[in-house]
Amino acid sequence: MATVTSNPSVAAPAAKLPHGSVIMRIEPPRGLFNLHLGELWAYRELLYFFVWRDVKVRYKQTVIGVLWVVLQPLLTMGVFTLFFGRLAKLPSNGLPYPVFYFAALVPWAYFSTALQNCTSVVVDNQRVITKVYFPRLVLPISAVVSGLVDFAIGFAVLLVVTTIYGIKPTLAVLWLPVLLLLAVLTALGVGLWMSALNALYRDVRYVVPFLVQFWMFASPVVYPSSLVPQRWRWLYGLNPMAGVIDGFRWALTGHGVAPGPLMLASASAVMVVLLGGLFFFQRMEGTVADRV
Amino acid sequence: MSTVVIHGEGLGKRYHRGALQQSTLLRDQLSRMLKSPLSVFRRPKDETFWALEDVSLEVREGEVLGLIGRNGAGKTTLLKILSRITKPTTGWAEIHGRVGSLLEVGTGFHGELSGRENTFLSGAILGMSKREINRKFDEIVAFAELEKFIDTPVKHYSSGMYVRLAFAVAAHLEPEILLVDEVLAVGDINFQKKCLGKMGDVARAGRTVVLVSHQLNQIRRLCHRVIWIEAASVRQDGSPEAVVNAYEAAMSKSEGAPVGSRTGDHARGHFTGWEIISPENTSPHSLDIIGPVTVRFMLKLLEPIKHGIHGITLYNAERQLLWGWAAFELDLELGVHDLVYHFPMLPLKPGIYTWMVSFWDREELIDMGDLAPEFHVVTQSFQHPRDEWSGLLNLPSEFTVRPSSAAYSSRPSR
Numbered sequence: 249m250a251t252v253t254s255n256p257s258v259a260a261p262a263a264k265l266p267h268g269s270v271i272m273r274i275e276p277p278r279g280l281f282n283l284h285l286g287e288l289w290a291y292r293e294l295l296y297f298f299v300w301r302d303v304k305v306r307y308k309q310t311v312i313g314v315l316w317v318v319l320q321p322l323l324t325m326g327v328f329t330l331f332f333g334r335l336a337k338l339p340s341n342g343l344p345y346p347v348f349y350f351a352a353l354v355p356w357a358y359f360s361t362a363l364q365n366c367t368s369v370v371v372d373n374q375r376v377i378t379k380v381y382f383p384r385l386v387l388p389i390s391a392v393v394s395g396l397v398d399f400a401i402g403f404a405v406l407l408v409v410t411t412i413y414g415i416k417p418t419l420a421v422l423w424l425p426v427l428l429l430l431a432v433l434t435a436l437g438v439g440l441w442m443s444a445l446n447a448l449y450r451d452v453r454y455v456v457p458f459l460v461q462f463w464m465f466a467s468p469v470v471y472p473s474s475l476v477p478q479r480w481r482w483l484y485g486l487n488p489m490a491g492v493i494d495g496f497r498w499a500l501t502g503h504g505v506a507p508g509p510l511m512l513a514s515a516s517a518v519m520v521v522l523l524g525g526l527f528f529f530q531r532m533e534g535t536v537a538d539r540v
Numbered sequence: 541m542s543t544v545v546i547h548g549e550g551l552g553k554r555y556h557r558g559a560l561q562q563s564t565l566l567r568d569q570l571s572r573m574l575k576s577p578l579s580v581f582r583r584p585k586d587e588t589f590w591a592l593e594d595v596s597l598e599v600r601e602g603e604v605l606g607l608i609g610r611n612g613a614g615k616t617t618l619l620k621i622l623s624r625i626t627k628p629t630t631g632w633a634e635i636h637g638r639v640g641s642l643l644e645v646g647t648g649f650h651g652e653l654s655g656r657e658n659t660f661l662s663g664a665i666l667g668m669s670k671r672e673i674n675r676k677f678d679e680i681v682a683f684a685e686l687e688k689f690i691d692t693p694v695k696h697y698s699s700g701m702y703v704r705l706a707f708a709v710a711a712h713l714e715p716e717i718l719l720v721d722e723v724l725a726v727g728d729i730n731f732q733k734k735c736l737g738k739m740g741d742v743a744r745a746g747r748t749v750v751l752v753s754h755q756l757n758q759i760r761r762l763c764h765r766v767i768w769i770e771a772a773s774v775r776q777d778g779s780p781e782a783v784v785n786a787y788e789a790a791m792s793k794s795e796g797a798p799v800g801s802r803t804g805d806h807a808r809g810h811f812t813g814w815e816i817i818s819p820e821n822t823s824p825h826s827l828d829i830i831g832p833v834t835v836r837f838m839l840k841l842l843e844p845i846k847h848g849i850h851g852i853t854l855y856n857a858e859r860q861l862l863w864g865w866a867a868f869e870l871d872l873e874l875g876v877h878d879l880v881y882h883f884p885m886l887p888l889k890p891g892i893y894t895w896m897v898s899f900w901d902r903e904e905l906i907d908m909g910d911l912a913p914e915f916h917v918v919t920q921s922f923q924h925p926r927d928e929w930s931g932l933l934n935l936p937s938e939f940t941v942r943p944s945s946a947a948y949s950s951r952p953s954r
Contacts, residue, residue, distance in 0.1 A: 274548075274624060274633040297664040305652050379644040380665055381624035449566035537626045538555065 277534035288383050298390035302365075303397050317401045321353040328353075332470045341472045341504045343497070344413050351410075351497045352469045354402040355431050359489055360460045362395035362432070366439025367456045370447045370536060377537055384533045385526075388443050392436045399428070410500055420499045420506070427495040430511075433518050434488040440525030444532040468493050472504065485513035488521075543636070545717060545748050546599035546622065550631035553592040553617050591617040593772040594631070599717075602746045606753065606763035606780065608787055610912065614772040615752045616721055619643065622750065623719045637748070640667050640715030646706035651695035655686055655705055658694050662709045676712045683734075684708035698928030699858070704731055711738040717748045754914060755892070756784050757823060791912055802909030804899075809841035810907040811897050812876070814915075826916035830936055831885035836878045837897055837911070844874050849900040851908075852881075854915075857892045862932065888917045889934040 307314065325346055332338050333345035340348035369391040370377070370384070377384065410417075446452040464470075467489040476484045484490055491514030498504040592614040599605050607615045620626045622633060623641035648665035649658050659680055663673040673680075681690050684704040694702055720739075740762065742749060753759050759766060759780060766783040768776040776783050791813070802810065815824035818834040827833060837852070848870035854863045879897075893915040898908035922937065923930035 272624075272635045272639070274621060274628065274635065276629055276631075277627045293670055294664050296670075297661055301650060301653070301657075301661055304657065305650060308652050375644075376648050376665060378620075378625060379647045380641055380667075382665070445566075449569060451565045451567050455566070534627045537620070 284383060288385055288389075291382055291386055294382055295386050295390050295393070298386060299394040302390065302394035306394075314401060317398045318405050321350065321357050321402055322405065324353055324357075325349045328470055338471045339475065341474065341497070343501055343503050347410055347413050347415060347501065348472075348497065349470070350406055351500050352467075352493045354399065354406050355427070355492050355496050356464060356467065356469050356489070357402060358395050358399040359431050359435050359492075360464070361398065362392045362435035363439050363442065363460060364453075364456055365395060366391040366435060367442035367446050368453045369439075370443045371450065371453070384536060385529065388436060388439050388529070391443075392432055392439060395435070396432070406500070415501050417500065418502045420502055423495060423499040427492050427499060430488060430495075430515060430518060431492045433522055434492070437518055437522035437525045440522070440529040444525075444529045447532060447536055463487075463489065466490075472497075473510075474504075481510065482513060485510040486517045488514040488518045490514060542601040542603075544598050545601045545636045546597065546633065546750070547635075548595065548597045548622070548631065548633035551592060551595045551597075551618065551621055551628050551633060552590060552630035553614075553621060553626065554588050554590050554629040556588050590772050592621070592628075595769070595772075595774055596631075597767065597774070597777075599748055599750060601748055603765060604749045604751065604763045606751050606759040606766040607769060608753070608756070608759060608766060608784065609769035609775075613769045615769050616643070618769065619719050619721050619750065619752055635717065637716030638667075639717045639719065640713045641719040641721075642666070642710045642713065643719070643721040645703055645710070649694060649702070649706060652693055654693055655681075655684075655690040655697070658705065659690075659709055662706065663712075666710060666713055667715065668713065672714075680708045680712050683711065683738075700731075700926070700928050700930075707731065707735050711735055714742075715747070717750070718742060719750045721752045722754065755916065756788060756913070757826065757916070760784055788913075802907055804905045804907040804909070806907060808843055808901070808906045809839065809845070809899065811899070811911060812838045812840050814838065814895055814897075814911050817880075823916075825913050826918055827886065827888075828918050830887055830919055830922075830934065831883055833883045833886045834880060835883070836880045837895070839872075839877045839879055839899060839907075841872055841874055841877065845870070845872050845899075845901050845906070847902050848872050849898075849902070850879060851898040851900075853896045855894045855896060856888075856932070860932070862888075862893075886917075887934045887936070888919070889923060889930060889932065890917050890919060890921055892916055 312319075328349040329345040333340065333349070343351075366388045369387045373387055377387075442452060442456055466487055468475075473481075473484065473490055473494050491511040494504060495511060498506055595614070595618060597605075607618065609615050617626075619641070620643070621628045622635065623639060623643070625641070625643075646658075646662065648662045650661065653661065656677075659677065660670070660673050663680075664670065668676075681687055684701075684707070686701060686705055686708075689697065689701065694705070697705070718739075739749065739751075749762075751759070751762065763780045766778065766780045767774055768783050768787050776786055804810070814835060814837045816827060816833060817824075817836050818832070819829060821828065839850075849866065849868050850870060851866040852864065853861055856862055895911045895915055896909060897911060899906045917934075919934060921930070922934050
């Protein structure tokens with residue numbers, strides 16, 4: 249069944265008319281926290297199309313397309329290896345520098361692109377938002393999901409790099425999907441805040457790149473988290489990306505520390521940010537068509 | 541009696557004019573906070589206005605309801621509430637059935653994507669499932685007459701091709717309730733007719749349609765019932781004949797306020813309307829021949845003007861300036877004047893046009909702006925059948941092919 253702007257699962261009251269139609273009630277916005285997850289599920293096909301559009305357009309617009317997705321982290325890896333590794337001689341937990349940096353750059357690149365796309369997604373789609381109804385939550389979700397295509401390409405390159413350096417995967421790779429999910433939820437959680445804020449204040453999108461840059465140095469991208477003094481570890485763990493990046497290195501190479509309490513702290517921090525983001529986004533959702 | 545499928549009670553929408561005008565930059569907000577930290581706790585001076593106020597309505601299954609009214613009267617706001625794009629400030633509505641809304645041509649189109657890709661994207665955004673689009677795809681492409689260009693990125697389409705594809709997608713929506721806003725105002729008349737036909741089918745198939753339009757003939761032809769919205773509330777609700785006639789009478793009444801969106805010092809005078817006086821027609825605002833045509837513009841002066849200047853321009857629906865002219869040093873008495881134009885020929889292609897008129901007292905503006913209603917041209921087309929080649933002028937020509945000879949050569953034969 250095609251779902252247009254109403255949808256059976258959220259109809260309140262969920263009553264059926266004799267001719268089998270659904271009832272939809274339109275009312276002024278209320279302060280209740282209701283995510284309408286059932287409605288979101290009904291619109292999953294639209295989510296698919298938004299992701300599909302993002303991916304298609306991204307690879308059509310750049311001449312080198314896929315190559316760019318591969319080159320960007322590879323070049324960054326080269327620069328990091330040279331400056332932070334060879335010149336600054338930062339420790340790398342016994343891993344070859346290229347592996348050490350690339351294993352961090354792949355999830356980090358995903359996170360930073362997903363967050364930045366998510367920030368501008370509501371404003372970028374303002375024409376559609378003011379002309380047709382769909383659960384607005386579809387937009388930020390599509391922004392973080394479409395970044396996964398780039399991630400997949402980067403990850404394939406990462407596997408090539410680890411193979412070249414003769415690193416054999418252990419059972420720890422089974423942790424990767426969990427770590428990736430954590431990265432997706434972090435990008436979504438923070439992205440929800442940022443996209444709602446960006447709809448209110450248009451210059452938020454210029455602030456986010458700085459935020460991302462600071463965040464990178466607050467995450468173990470260019471250095472191992474073992475550099476952080478033990479007594480500050482718990483605080484450091486509140487940065488979910490710290491857990492994700494450390495976890496990635498460990499899951500791929502077996503070097504470093506297994507996700508422990510740090511991961512738990514990361515996961516709880518993500519949940520708090522995500523729930524807050526959902527609430528804030530939902531508050532903005534009702535009036536977004538009047539604002540953008 | 542059929543069931544009520546849309547029931548609205550006391551619907552209202554308030555906008556904050558202040559909030560809209562306030563800069564939405566974080567930078568400004570922060571600098572305001574730094575300048576006067578207490579202002580954060582003070583509510584900003586908020587001017588509110590009601591775009592829609594206490595509107596109640598009932599629409600029955602299978603009914604085609606027309607919404608008419610001036611620009612800014614609240615028609616689109618009502619449609620946006622019913623289609624859930626924005627929430628009402630007051631009141632509630634209950635809708636029984638799947639709703640499809642069509643508030644813009646080409647919702648969700650992306651220039652980089654091909655016609656095929658955009659068909660799927662726009663279809664999905666408008667509410668069709670992938671399976672549904674797959675099933676109707678060939679039909680949509682044939683309807684748009686774009687078989688050859690369906691894999692070309694739409695950024696390379698002419699505006700006509702773009703509109704045809706966008707309409708074709710929209711025309712194949714099959715919700716139980718269809719909400720349509722003024723989308724048929726662009727595109728060439730032949731294609732518009734095709735779309736109207738398709739919409740007529742939708743209505744005959746028992747679906748409910750709510751239609752906003754300025755094209756009163758369209759409203760008369762399609763609708764079973766019409767609601768006239770004036771200044772955010774319902775002014776009249778009834779049969780198309782009764783409501784449209786009352787609306788037309790109010791719009792072209794030569795007494796009263798200026799019609800259309802206008803600026804100037806209206807205390808000194810204003811244009812009260814316009815009409816075609818020859819050829820005589822059922823509608824004084826639509827033209828079905830190339831010419832000759834006589835049009836009058838009614839100017840009401842509340843004081844005598846010694847050095848009047850009058851300007852006139854004609855725009856098409858894409859707001860291209862087609863013609864402009866001005867008269868100077870007009871010495872006019874207080875009262876109502878007819879400014880009459882006789883055009884031996886008005887070679888306009890079918891479509892919707894707007895007259896913009898102005899009147900000045902030397903450098904002081906008395907009235908300037910678009911006249912309502914719009915000018916509809918429904919003449920036969922003497923142009924290339926594909927609108928990307930038809931151009932702006934609808935020039936009738938006599939075309940012959942004959943043997944070339946010196947007698948017909950325009951050049952001296954030496």
